[in-house]
Amino acid sequence: MSTNNLRHDWTLSEISALLDSPLMDLILQAQTLHRQYFVPNHIQISALLSIKTGACPEDCGYCSQSAKHNTDLELERLLPKEQVVAAATQARANGAHRFCMGAAWRNPTDTNLERVLELITAVKDLGMETCVTLGMLTAPQALRLKAAGLDYYNHNLDTSPEFYPQVITTRTYQDRLETLTHVRTAGIKICSGGILGLGESRTDRASLLQQLSNLPQHPDSVPINLLVKVAGTPLAQTPDLDPIELVRVIAAARILMPASHIRLSAGRHNMSDELQALCFLAGSNSVFYGDRLLTTANSTVDHDQNLFTRLGLTHETVINKQHLTPRACSR
Ligand code: SAM
Numbered sequence: 538m539s540t541n542n543l544r545h546d547w548t549l550s551e552i553s554a555l556l557d558s559p560l561m562d563l564i565l566q567a568q569t570l571h572r573q574y575f576v577p578n579h580i581q582i583s584a585l586l587s588i589k590t591g592a593c594p595e596d597c598g599y600c601s602q603s604a605k606h607n608t609d610l611e612l613e614r615l616l617p618k619e620q621v622v623a624a625a626t627q628a629r630a631n632g633a634h635r636f637c638m639g640a641a642w643r644n645p646t647d648t649n650l651e652r653v654l655e656l657i658t659a660v661k662d663l664g665m666e667t668c669v670t671l672g673m674l675t676a677p678q679a680l681r682l683k684a685a686g687l688d689y690y691n692h693n694l695d696t697s698p699e700f701y702p703q704v705i706t707t708r709t710y711q712d713r714l715e716t717l718t719h720v721r722t723a724g725i726k727i728c729s730g731g732i733l734g735l736g737e738s739r740t741d742r743a744s745l746l747q748q749l750s751n752l753p754q755h756p757d758s759v760p761i762n763l764l765v766k767v768a769g770t771p772l773a774q775t776p777d778l779d780p781i782e783l784v785r786v787i788a789a790a791r792i793l794m795p796a797s798h799i800r801l802s803a804g805r806h807n808m809s810d811e812l813q814a815l816c817f818l819a820g821s822n823s824v825f826y827g828d829r830l831l832t833t834a835n836s837t838v839d840h841d842q843n844l845f846t847r848l849g850l851t852h853e854t855v856i857n858k859q860h861l862t863p864r865a866c867s868r
Pocket residue numbers: 599600601639640641642643670671672673691692693695730731732762763764765766767803804831
């Protein structure tokens with residue numbers, strides 16, 4: 538199948554019908570499509586580093602880094618290049634081939650951006666793919682990131698347009714879509730997904746998937762985060778999402794965006810190995826890898842290496858700055 542067959546006109550009722558369908562049918566359809574687009578049993582792994590932590594002026598209700606919430610977080614200014622390179626080198630030694638750097642900004646100033654460009658160059662020199670998530674971007678900023686060789690920009694839609702105002706009030710849905718337009722126009726690959734377990738309904742989850750799959754191009758990478766409840770945030774007391782719902786959303790994302798990497802993202806730390814295996818069966822083929830996410834714990838590297846071995850999953854590594862890449866098959 539070629540990527541020309543990808544659809545960008547999914548209706549809400551079609552997506553809701555997928556989410557409502559019997560789980561085994563949904564998983565079978567997702568895994569069948571997965572094998573038409575990707576090498577089976579292969580996952581992409583990205584390491585994360587918070588390069589500027591906390592004191593963010595946005596009010597995202599789930600986030601430990603918002604200055605509006607009373608969380609117990611140690612603030613950090615933009616890290617020096619040596620510290621970032623050391624972290625990327627360690628991530629590469631652990632087996633990660635993409636390094637994703639996150640900054641708690643509403644948007645980068647041009648001075649901030651200048652420093653991030655240096656970090657991108659330094660990480661690329663290690664032979665790793667680069668991803669950054671810096672908040673909103675202008676069109677010229679996106680072009681500068683592209684010129685520095687940035688591979689991916691992460692900017693999530695987070696939830697449905699309908700539920701969004703209950704989670705974030707300081708930045709609009711439209712702002713997010715505009716940043717994605719600037720990133721796409723600059724020719725940078727898009728990483729965009731959302732968070733589940735915020736108290737949204739199944740219809741909200743369908744609506745988020747509709748927004749993502751009806752973008753002019755499907756995001757290359759779609760992170761599906763499960764809320765990590767952080768004490769002091771407005772969403773800390775939200776009831777747990779039924780884990781089967783996470784599996785359904787992953788399977789639906791795989792069906793709607795068959796050529797995209799679907800990343801099982803935040804929340805793996807609290808998931809059983811069996812739930813993660815079900816998510817991989819449902820079409821997830823990417824994870825954040827490393828003992829930490831941005832400010833919270835992730836599944837440990839030891840645990841993941843053991844899990845990948847038990848499941849027979851393989852991934853790319855970087856050796857002598859050369860990518861060994863069994864790539865997606867028909868993209
Ligand atoms: N400040 C930038 C922004 O918001 O675009 C980048 C960093 S932000 C932490 C990246 C994404 O991480 C958010 O959009 C959200 O989807 C996810 N995230 C943040 N806190 C989370 C939490 N407590 N649980 C799950 N996902 C979370």
